[in-house]
Amino acid sequence: MILVRDGFETRETWPFECLRCLRVWEEEFVVRHFADDHGNEVEIWLSSGVAVQPPWSGTCCPGCGAYHVTSFPSGYLARHPELRPEAELVPELVPVPEFGAAAASGPALEEPRTPxxxxxxxxxxxxxxxxxxxxxxxxxxxxxxxxxxxxxx
CATH class of the missing domain: 1.20.5 (Single alpha-helices involved in coiled-coils or other helix-helix interfaces)
Incomplete structure (x- = not known):
């Protein structure tokens, strides 16, 4: 049995990019740091309260499932907002044209396109x-x- 002395936890946000589909996203981790009486240090990485591997070990792209992922230094996306993941696009509601004489005189409405x-x-x-x-x-x-x-x- 190993007795753990003091411990503390930190929050880290890691930005990632998938090298397959080029998706960029961030994940937040809680890192619990512990040291035993012999000076050995241990880190436990948590994501949403569940113990996970460290971010540099086998991160999977949430978009395409590829494991060919790279990470940026902490705070990199804050300094480069052009790389930030775009907010989810919400298609605009387009009124449905009416049938009849009123519809024939107005311009044709196109369905919204999402890239x-x-x-x-x-x-x-x-x-x-x-x-x-x-x-x-x-x-x-x-x-x-x-x-x-x-x-x-």
Whole structure:
């Protein structure tokens, strides 16, 4: 049995970024610091009252579930507000146009659009992989159809 002497707790906010989906978020932790009679120090990390691994050990992205996550220094997002997670977008309510003569004379109302956060990354990834593959396949077809057929004639 080890007797723990004094202890104290601190609150730490850790900002993270997922390197897969580029989501940025913050998590708040309570860190309990203890020392025993032999001078050994122990930290217990809590998130929402539950003991968890330290933030540098296996953090998972809440958006896509990836474990390829990096963290920023404490207070980094306060100094760089452009990186802060955006507030959840609430779509505006648009009145439904009435049927009949009144609706025909007014302008058409569009449905509100909410931006897709992961779409630009997926599109760039598709282009980055698809273009080289298409060029390679095109070259192989050209080489097999044109160059090889001229050599055999």
């Amino acid at each position: 897709l956060r992961g779409a630009p990354v997926a599109g760039r990834l598709l282009v980055a992989i698809g273009v080289p593959v298409a060029l390679f396949v095109g070259y192989e077809l050209y080489r097999n159809l044109v160059v090889v057929t001229h050599v055999h004639h």
